[in-house]
Amino acid sequence: xxxxxxxxxxxxxxxxxxxxxxxxxxxxxxxxxxxxxxxxxxxxxxxxxxxxxxxxxxxxxxxxxxxxxxxxxxxxxxxxxxxxxxxxxxxxxxxxxxxxxxx
Amino acid sequence: xxxxxxxxxxxxxxxxxxxxxxxxxxxxxxxxxxxxxxxxxxxxxxxxxxxxxxxxxxxxxxxxxxxxxxxxxxxxxxxxxxxxxxxxxxxxxxxxxxxxxxxxxxxxxxxxxxxxxxxxxxxxxxxxxxxxxxxxxxxxxxxxxxxxxxxxxxxxxxxxxxxxxxxxxxxxxxxxxxxxxxxxxxxxxxxxxxxxxxxxxxxxxxxxxxxxxxxxxxxxxxxxxxxxxxxxxxxxxxxxxxxxxxxxxxxxxxxxxxxxxxxxxxxxxxxxxxxxxxxxxxxxxxxxxxxxxxxxxxxxxxxxxxxxxxxxxxxxxxxxxxxxxxxxxxxxxxxxxxxxxxxxxxxxxxxxxxxxxxxxxxxxxxxxxxxxxxxxxxx
Numbered sequence: 001x002x003x004x005x006x007x008x009x010x011x012x013x014x015x016x017x018x019x020x021x022x023x024x025x026x027x028x029x030x031x032x033x034x035x036x037x038x039x040x041x042x043x044x045x046x047x048x049x050x051x052x053x054x055x056x057x058x059x060x061x062x063x064x065x066x067x068x069x070x071x072x073x074x075x076x077x078x079x080x081x082x083x084x085x086x087x088x089x090x091x092x093x094x095x096x097x098x099x100x101x102x103x
Numbered sequence: 104x105x106x107x108x109x110x111x112x113x114x115x116x117x118x119x120x121x122x123x124x125x126x127x128x129x130x131x132x133x134x135x136x137x138x139x140x141x142x143x144x145x146x147x148x149x150x151x152x153x154x155x156x157x158x159x160x161x162x163x164x165x166x167x168x169x170x171x172x173x174x175x176x177x178x179x180x181x182x183x184x185x186x187x188x189x190x191x192x193x194x195x196x197x198x199x200x201x202x203x204x205x206x207x208x209x210x211x212x213x214x215x216x217x218x219x220x221x222x223x224x225x226x227x228x229x230x231x232x233x234x235x236x237x238x239x240x241x242x243x244x245x246x247x248x249x250x251x252x253x254x255x256x257x258x259x260x261x262x263x264x265x266x267x268x269x270x271x272x273x274x275x276x277x278x279x280x281x282x283x284x285x286x287x288x289x290x291x292x293x294x295x296x297x298x299x300x301x302x303x304x305x306x307x308x309x310x311x312x313x314x315x316x317x318x319x320x321x322x323x324x325x326x327x328x329x330x331x332x333x334x335x336x337x338x339x340x341x342x343x344x345x346x347x348x349x350x351x352x353x354x355x356x357x358x359x360x361x362x363x364x365x366x367x368x369x370x371x372x373x374x375x376x377x378x379x380x381x382x383x384x385x386x387x388x389x390x391x392x393x394x395x396x397x398x399x400x401x402x403x404x405x406x407x408x409x410x411x412x413x414x415x416x417x418x419x420x421x422x423x424x425x426x427x428x429x430x431x432x433x434x435x436x437x438x439x440x441x442x443x444x445x446x447x448x449x450x451x452x453x454x455x456x457x458x459x460x461x462x463x464x465x466x467x468x469x470x471x472x473x474x475x476x477x478x479x480x481x482x
Contacts, residue, residue, distance in 0.1 A: 072353050
């Protein structure tokens with residue numbers, strides 16, 4: 001698990017897989033998740049291999065998670081917001097939950 | 104092994120030199136190697152028009168062969184050969200080309216599209232597709248039954264359906280054919296751009312940027328390259344480029360049980376969206392307005408697609424003959440030189456490997472080839 005070096009920013013509460021996690025305003029979802037867990041944040045669509053945030057700059061797409069109900073979002077490119085719900089992306093997404101999509 | 108050192112850069116002793124390493128050249132080459140012939144493929148570099156890397160991946164029957172029943176037959180024949188062809192490639196190369204033949208739909212939005220499609224398919228039927236022409240029309244209810252779990256928009260009024268349609272992963276197909284080609288002892292020569300072909304006794308010298316290659320027969324399966332190479336060799340085939348765009352979404356759970364002409368879901372879960380047709384000369388750049396149009400039509404058909412991210416898009420240039428039907432022709436002025444042109448390199452790969460190759464090897468032409476000559480373009 002990674003440790004924050006600076007922690008004087010305002011505390012923001014999000015949930016990660018249902019568990020309340022204290023994040024810091026201004027940090028990315030990926031940073032908040034990495035400070036909370038060292039485990040996988042998604043499994044790949046084809047082989048199901050576990051993955052976690054890697055490049056942290058929007059390039060590698062390893063950090064995809066379900067954020068506020070929207071699947072496959074890049075956690076490193078989205079800032080935490082109070083009350084945000086973040087869950088692990090398990091394998092391929094489905095079409096439900098897509099903005100504009102539906103059951 | 105051909106002697107590659109006899110005269111400096113010259114490479115000799117091939118029975119057949121195949122110009123072009125795309126979908127058609129390697130498919131034909133596999134059939135030629137199966138006949139025990141010595142075959143080389145002359146290819147260029149990666150900086151040329153690579154139509155074979157821009158494919159959508161359909162093995163498609165319905166709607167092909169307008170005005171030419173022989174092309175209907177040829178396409179049907181390739182589709183029927185595909186399962187064994189795919190199995191063979193997998194067995195020997197380990198590459199699963201993802202061939203599936205679940206049937207295919209062309210979804211129709213509104214009564215006008217339905218009427219137009221009925222007229223078009225009806226004409227192919229009357230031209231000689233005959234009672235065995237395996238395309239039927241489904242109403243909306245039948246389409247819904249065929250696509251459980253897919254929420255189509257109200258605009259979809261029906262579809263044309265053929266049980267012969269299917270799809271394949273075109274990049275794995277290309278890789279599998281190249282791997283098999285080398286396994287069977289074929290000689291692949293990249294960076295061998297061909298500038299011309301000269302008669303040399305009973306054989307031909309193929310002049311390339313990397314020296315001369317000697318072969319008894321020459322097959323020009325060079326895509327757009329045929330336009331330049333063909334005329335001096337008696338193969339003046341009026342092909343032109345037609346640009347098509349393809350979009351690829353992020354991977355999703357499997358929802359599309361069969362390809363639908365403009366959409367197909369890959370084995371890995373991506374949904375591919377197509378397919379446009381623009382007259383843009385040799386410009387293969389992506390046009391964002393066309394990309395938007397494709398995406399909009401997809402969303403109008405299956406609204407849930409609107410929420411998917413597009414992860415890639417590209418354009419490629421179809422090799423189109425004036426009647427959109429293929430050319431398989433041997434030169435009258437240069438016997439033993441063959442010109443092949445088709446925009447259906449994926450669909451026809453199996454029949455090219457299993458049937459067309461035997462014609463180049465010396466067998467009588469298959470019946471379908473009566474219609475595939477160049478004479479039909481003479482004004």
